[in-house]
Amino acid sequence: MERRLATILAADVAGYSRLMELDEERTYGAFRACRSAIAKVIEKRGGRIFGGAGDSLVAEFASPLEAVRSGIEIQDAIDKIPLDLPEGHKMQFRIGINLGDVMVDCDDLFGDGVNIAARLEALADPGGVCISGNVHEHIVDKLRLRFDDLGFHELRNIAKPIQVFRARFAGTTAAMSKNSRLLPAKPSIAVLPFDNMGRDPEQAYFSDGVTEDIITELARFQQLYVIARHSSFQYRDKAADILRVGRELNAQYIVEGSVRRNDDQIRISAQLIDATTGIHVWADRYDSRLADLFSVQDEITRRIVGALAVRVEDEDWAKAGRKPPGSMRAYDYWLHGKHSLDLYTREANSEARRLFESALALDPNYARAHAGLALTYDRGAFYSAWGTDPMGSLEKAEDHAKKAVALDDTDPLPHVILGWVHLGRREFNRAKEQLELAMAINPNDADTLAKSALILAWSGEGTASIELAQTAIRLNPHYPAWYQCFLAGCYLCAGKYPEAVAIWERVPDATPETRAFLAAGCVFVGELEDARRHMAQFMREYPQHFAGEPNARHVRRLFEFRHRADIDRLIDAMCVAGLPK
Structure with a gap:
């Protein structure tokens, strides 16, 4: 033959x-x-x-x-x-x-x-x-x-x-x-939303908070590959086929459990399952007072890490330690405030700020509440129509972020916020220093990596930022739309315009400023009709998010690029698309 x-x-x-x-x-x-x-x-x-x-x-x-x-x-x-x-x-x-x-x-x-x-x-x-x-x-x-x-x-x-x-x-x-089906070299793990077993369905936010905390604590260990919360929460209220979930999330192990809260008593059940075989590796149940919640979460984290036979040094355990709030009511306010932040609107941002301030009224030294408050002010500084004093908001964001770091240096979020603050002041090297601190604290935090990628891109490191944004996407397979928006921004800063446009066209409304970027990208690739359509839409929605008139002078202030030639090129393209000069 x-x-x-x-x-x-x-x-x-x-x-x-x-x-x-x-x-x-x-x-x-x-x-x-x-x-x-x-x-x-x-x-x-x-x-x-x-x-x-x-x-x-x-x-x-x-x-x-x-x-x-x-x-x-x-x-x-x-x-x-x-x-x-x-x-x-x-x-x-x-x-x-x-x-x-x-x-x-x-x-x-x-x-x-x-x-x-x-x-x-x-x-x-x-x-x-x-x-x-x-x-x-x-x-x-x-x-x-x-x-x-x-x-x-x-x-x-x-x-x-x-x-x-x-x-x-x-x-x-x-x-x-x-849809990655090839497992990473180090143990990969996803924590599914813990079921709310209480009589009150309104307590679901509490079981979600417990789940998120466990994800956060596991993610601090560089020896693990931890799937982000946004992806694992796609399986809320669904009968989970563990083998299928493992394939879809590219996770070797799945954690699932339940939370029952009754006045000041809680019961948490958790189990660790091998997602390649369906075999239960470990399971346990914890009954405790509500005030001991964080000790229980830490114990669950230790049991999971131990069951995976990961070698964890003493300094890694020390780094994973965190400072709980002095008041569980403050923790409740934090959980509700975080939910409001995720809605990404002017009204929700104001509500989140009110909730974080309520948390601090109960516990002035609650680091997470300071970090949350810093984030609301940071958004108020960028989306200038969300507040009355953008520059004052930036200063308040810096103050609360620094306070959060001083109270608890195990949270990457305040460092990311400080990175944005320094970027807004064109202090690019200081911005990069804060990002490196954030990524050292939690190398598995996909949100941190995605946000850091865009800051690097605006700082003139477009090529390096692409790899960082793609790493964030691998850690969070069911990522929110703004991940792709940020990745496209990295491609734009690296001069890869067709790639940027291809991504932005899938998520044109991911953030209020996305269509302005997309309009410029369409100009760069010669698609002028599409460019004018996207710019017209951006200008119609501009007053909802930004103060002043939608023109080149005002829009230029939104984008703090290190190199003047880059921002000049971007604004010129936006003007070709129809942005008034």
């Missing part, structure tokens, strides 16, 4: 069966549209489709370079097709590419060269591309792409481990991070 060396591309639809269950006809129609687009790309790149069944296809290329180009272009083409699918769903393909020896039987190809491509496709993220080590060797210096080295993997029915690389390219960043 004839044999030859060939590059094989294997692709299939992620979650195809589920889509078919929802709507067979619309799903099949969408698949046909995608397959037609895929066939055109493959033909253009000199490949040929020789196999596939159902929602999959397999193609052959003579060149590894053309196969990888084809894979990237396929994902880009599919992302742009307007598909008629059930609301909230999209069609995404996984792609695997391998270079290997194949057997030839008429027009069909067989053998390990084909099988490995299929196994790599199974490892890829929806919307992503995985390639084998030998493909990477042939294309690494020939494409302007970056690749994540995912190490060697044992593939089913393949004798030797195969080195796997994941392509990183604009337009698929979200898919790569949201």
Whole structure:
């Protein structure tokens, strides 16, 4: 039988069966549209489709370079097709590419060269591309792409481990991070929302607070990879299939539990589960007085870390210590205030400020309340229509953030706020110092990394900031929209305008200023009609968030870039899009 060396591309639809269950006809129609687009790309790149069944296809290329180009272009083409699918769903393909020896039987190809491509496709993220080590060797210096080295993997029915690389390219960043199925080298863990077992459903905020505290404490350990709160809270009030949750969050271990609060008594139950097997690793129940809540949370953290057999030094335990409030009512105010902050509106910001001030009235030395208050003033300084004195707000943000650090130096948030304060004063080196302190305190805090990334980008370190923003996204697979907004800002500052626009177009309303950035990005890539549309929308909404008239002079004050040429270029582009000078 004839044999030859060939590059094989294997692709299939992620979650195809589920889509078919929802709507067979619309799903099949969408698949046909995608397959037609895929066939055109493959033909253009000199490949040929020789196999596939159902929602999959397999193609052959003579060149590894053309196969990888084809894979990237396929994902880009599919992302742009307007598909008629059930609301909230999209069609995404996984792609695997391998270079290997194949057997030839008429027009069909067989053998390990084909099988490995299929196994790599199974490892890829929806919307992503995985390639084998030998493909990477042939294309690494020939494409302007970056690749994540995912190490060697044992593939089913393949004798030797195969080195796997994941392509990183604009337009698929979200898919790569949201659906990653390859487990990190260090133990990865997600804490699901603890159930509120009390009679009062209004007490759900309290069980959420307990959960968030445990996430925060676990995240302080560099030896762990901790999934962010925003992602794990997607599973609230759902019957959790632990194995599925583990796959979706890329977590090896899952913590779940419950909280029952009755006057000044609490009962907390917690269990640690191996998400790859479903086996319970550890479980316990704690009955205590409400005043001892923080001791119980610390004990749960210690038991989890111990069960994972992580080597933790004494100084790591010391760093994980925190100072509880002197009043549990102050803690209640903190929890309600944090919820208001998450709403990200003028009214909610004012309500959060009132709640944090109430907490401080009960406990003037409560560090978290000072940090929360600092954040409300920081937002009031930037969104100038949310208050009456932006510069005074910036000073108050600094005062409360410094107070929080003095009272408890284990919280990264005050350092991030101080970073923003220094940025607002164009003190770029001092801003970076605060960010480094925040990341040293809690290297797993995805919010800290995302916010730090944008500050670095505005400080002139666009390329380095992209990696930091992508790390935040990997830590928080179900990240909020502003993560992508910040990542796009990093791409913009690095001069990668098409990548920035592709991301911003998915989240145009993530923050009040996003459409202004998107308008400038569209100018940079020559899409003037879209630029004018986005700028018109930004200007209509401007008075809700910013004081003064929407013109170049006022908008310039929003963006504190280190290099004047960068802000000049940005404002000039916004003016081309329709911003009055």
